[in-house]
Amino acid sequence: MSAPLRPRPAAPRRAAVAVGSARPGALPRSLTVGVIGAGRVGAVLGAAFSAAGHRVVAATGGSGVNPHRFALLPGIAPSSAAEVARAATDLLLIAVPDDALARVVAALADGGLLHPGQVVAHTSGAHGLAVLDPAEAVGARPLALHPAMTFTGTSDDLGRLAGISYGVTAPADLRPLAARLVADLGGVPEWVGEADRPLYHAALAHGANHLVTLVNEAADRLRDAGVTQPQKVLAPLLRAALENALRYGDDALTGPVSRGDAGTVERHLARLAATAPESVAPYLALARRTADRAIAGGRLAPTDAASLLGVLADTQRRTAA
Ligand SMILES: NC(=O)c1ccc[n+]([C@@H]2O[C@H](COP(=O)([O-])OP(=O)(O)OC[C@H]3O[C@@H](n4cnc5c(N)ncnc54)[C@H](OP(=O)(O)O)[C@@H]3O)[C@@H](O)[C@H]2O)c1
Known part of the structure; x- marks a missing residue:
């Protein structure tokens, strides 16, 4: 200029x-x-x-x-x-x-x-x-x-x-x-609205840009697990998850957090800590937010969530120490 x-x-x-x-x-x-x-x-x-x-x-x-x-x-x-x-x-x-x-x-x-x-x-x-x-x-x-x-x-x-x-x-x-x-x-x-522009843009960046990071993280962890074609494994699963989320909102959620499977999540976190410690914090943050939304939406009863939330809190404390 x-x-x-x-x-x-x-x-x-x-x-x-x-x-x-x-x-x-x-x-x-x-x-x-x-x-x-x-x-x-x-x-x-x-x-x-x-x-x-x-x-x-x-x-x-x-x-x-x-x-x-x-x-x-x-x-x-x-x-x-x-x-x-x-x-x-x-x-x-x-x-x-x-x-x-x-x-x-x-x-x-x-x-x-x-x-x-x-x-x-x-x-x-x-x-x-x-x-x-x-x-x-x-x-x-x-x-x-x-x-x-x-x-x-x-x-x-x-x-x-x-x-x-x-x-x-x-x-x-x-x-x-x-x-x-x-x-x-x-x-x-x-x-x-003028005052809503930063929030509007934060929502789009959170969805679209962080989605790219999430997909690439998932592909990297699959490679760590010996999967030879991560994109082939992920493509149909992620397309279905995205379609369902856009159509059904929080009701599209499946997986261990939605069921309160604390043992599975604990094993995930242990393997991530050993293989890719940089993935532990983002996994924890998203698992916690996923649990909060599942509880708020009535998909996960607070009593069923107790052990899961305990696993997340314990790992959070350990990684912060
Ligand atoms: N990329 C997306 O997916 C996307 C989507 C929606 C909105 N936007 C928005 O659109 C805008 C442009 O993004 P973009 O991705 O198109 O950027 P970009 O590909 O980097 O292009 C920027 C353009 O601006 C010129 N430029 C760079 N610095 C400048 C300066 N200081 N003074 C004058 N001209 C300058 C560049 O010149 P040269 O060609 O000479 O380098 C280039 O033509 C941003 O506000 C962005 O947030 C982007």
Whole structure:
């Protein structure tokens, strides 16, 4: 980002900002779009906006390890942030790493590079509208548009966009436009309040990112047990468990914790401690949370859970000592 900095004009507050051309009715059907950060998400959403009939005219990026992402945006070569912001007269999509977002927005606003009425949207799950305050202060319209999907930055992602949810935070008058943009991408909006963004994102990261760690931990422990094709063993079991959990919630639970089988869990923990001590703490934490949910949901009677909870507490004490 090499946008020249200049003093920011006095900031009108959100309620006082003129709506500008971002009224859905005032914007053309085909929007002129720029992408700041054509990485995994930016390149793919840029390609999806193009496929929906919008005009993606410029993008930044390409200096990282994956310059081939511009292949998703035919006819576009990497430009500077200033060029992209100026060219994107209707919609500027910012898809940079979360921790860079505030700096990028401030540099664009301070550099006088944003247009009044231009929609400035970001794709971060953790951030809401506040990070776009500098853009709104110079008359742009803020939008948080987070695709609830994991991206590889390849054309494979395009096939996964149909029907996904977008965590959207938008000023009330911008909601119709936000809904239209999400529909153009083939998705469905899920409206998230500004204060709820960190919790919304924590839930998704806990589910999707920690699931990856859990699956890989399970595969490693199977290898330790001499299993030659862990993925083959895990795939049908985990797919069924995921499907059942999504369909039946806590009622999908099976296994030793759901039955209060303290002896089995004790043997698990002993073998894990001997083979992969780094797996003991995560196993304990998840077993404890699983037991709490099973008890709360009435699947495990507190009396049947007593020995199991004792095994978990004893192991916790031993590992903490
Ligand atoms: N990856 C996912 O699965 C996913 C899913 C949903 C939402 N998101 C969100 O989407 C946003 C982008 O994530 P991503 O995974 O697409 O990241 P990414 O693949 O690392 O791409 C980031 C892009 O931003 C550019 N960039 C990096 N640092 C910058 C800076 N300081 N100033 C300006 N541009 C910078 C990079 O430029 P170069 O191309 O030159 O390296 C690249 O084009 C994040 O807010 C993330 O939370 C990600």
